[in-house]
Amino acid sequence: MRPFSKKALKEGDVMMGTQVARVVECKNPAFVVGDYYVAQSGWTTHFISNGKELRTLPSNWPESLPKSLALGAVGYPGVTAYVGLKQICEPKPGEVLLVNSAAGAVGTIVGQIAKIRSCKVVGSTGSDEKVAYLKEIGFDEAFNYKSVTSLDEALKKASPEGYDCYFEHVGGKFADAALQQMKDFGRIAVCGCISSYNDSTPQTGPYIQPLILFKQLRMEGFLISHYEDKPIYEEAQKQLLEWILQGKVKYHEHITNGFENMPSGFIGMLNGQNTGKAIIKA
Ligand SMILES: NC(=O)c1ccc[n+]([C@@H]2O[C@H](COP(=O)([O-])OP(=O)(O)OC[C@H]3O[C@@H](n4cnc5c(N)ncnc54)[C@H](OP(=O)(O)O)[C@@H]3O)[C@@H](O)[C@H]2O)c1
Structure with a gap:
């Protein structure tokens, strides 16, 4: 947005x-x-x-679930996680997946689906409380990118053998560090690059073509709007709803009350105040 x-x-x-x-x-x-x-x-x-x-709403919407999940874990963010993993990362059992902005609406679902796929999951997020939440919902490793002294070391410590899959939400310096630690034939789903959304001049950084070439990486951007009328959209919603009802996928909503508080809710989300999906209840 x-x-x-x-x-x-x-x-x-x-x-x-x-x-x-x-x-x-x-x-x-x-x-x-x-x-x-x-x-x-x-x-x-x-x-x-x-x-x-x-x-x-997906048919047979259970009364036990808030309808706001159609905006979060069973809506755009959940489907984004499902599609990016299925179409681009294609994680296999035993592989290592990295996701940043991991405690957010998309990231929490990415990590949990990768766990269902029997991967090792590493998440990066912006507070110790969010790190604890990621561990609670099953992430194998999680770290606070704001307080670590070195991103390279934090990434290496979390997975000394490197990463097969990288679900990218942030871009910038985080991506520079993460790309260095991809394994050969790694897959990178570029879902977002939030560190650049407020920039008025484009970021410059290391040029990544040599890394992509010599590690034989696959990197692909995607927008979920492209999939809205495709069968995978409903497939994802159905599957996510089932996993939530089975307790395999947990959700968290960060609710701001009041239509008039939408701007502050939105800015708060951009500043990292939310865990899970930021929702405005009006
Ligand atoms: N491709 C698509 O179709 C699609 C669809 C939906 C979302 N997206 C993208 O996916 C990403 C996540 O979206 P979301 O809706 O799930 O949001 P979200 O993760 O729930 O909320 C945004 C989070 O971004 C983190 N953040 C903000 N500024 C940052 C920075 N400079 N560096 C690192 N992290 C920062 C904050 O968490 P921390 O506490 O971790 O900093 C914040 O909570 C966004 O980039 C969004 O644009 C793409």
Whole structure:
């Protein structure tokens, strides 16, 4: 949202965003007042829809689960984790996976799916409390990238043999250090590069082509919007819902109450205040 809004929005436009919305009034017989849909309607308390861009919640949504999970572990972030792992990282049992921004909406799900796939999982995050949370949900190793004296040493200590898969959320100096420690034929899913989203001039850094060539790495960027109408989207939602109900995937929501607190909730997320998915309850 941050890089896209910087590019596409001007002052006065509605901020982009996804919500779980309830039908309050309806002239379309295909919809029922009181039902819930996932809508890309932006930061609005109410909106009018022609019904075409509303996504239904996965069928048989259990009453025991909050519907806000359709924005988190069973929504865009969860599906992003599933797709990036399945299409790009393709982790095999026994392989080592690294994910940064690991305690966030996508990262927590990436790590847990990789554990289900019998990988060793290493996560990096920005506080000791989040490190403890990652251990609690099954990460093998986790470290606080803000307090370690050397990223290289922290990465080596967590996995002396290097990394087969790297689920990239941060970019910048973290990526420079992590790429050095990829094993030959490693796979890198470039999901985000949050360290650069506020930059007004592009970051410069080590040029990575020699590393990619001599380690024979595969590095691929992906945007989940590309998969929205593909069968893998529903496959992912169904699988994630099942894993959550089986207790194999745990979720955490960082809830900010009040529509008027959306900007501070959003900025707080960018500053790392959230564990799991940042949600605004309005
Ligand atoms: N490709 C796609 O389609 C797609 C879809 C969804 C999300 N994404 C991307 O995936 C990444 C994670 O998204 P999310 O929604 O799951 O957010 P999130 O991880 O829940 O929240 C963002 C986290 O980024 C970390 N962070 C902020 N600035 C940082 C910096 N300079 N260096 C390192 N970490 C920093 C903070 O955690 P710490 O405490 O760890 O610093 C913060 O909590 C983002 O880059 C996002 O753009 C991509």
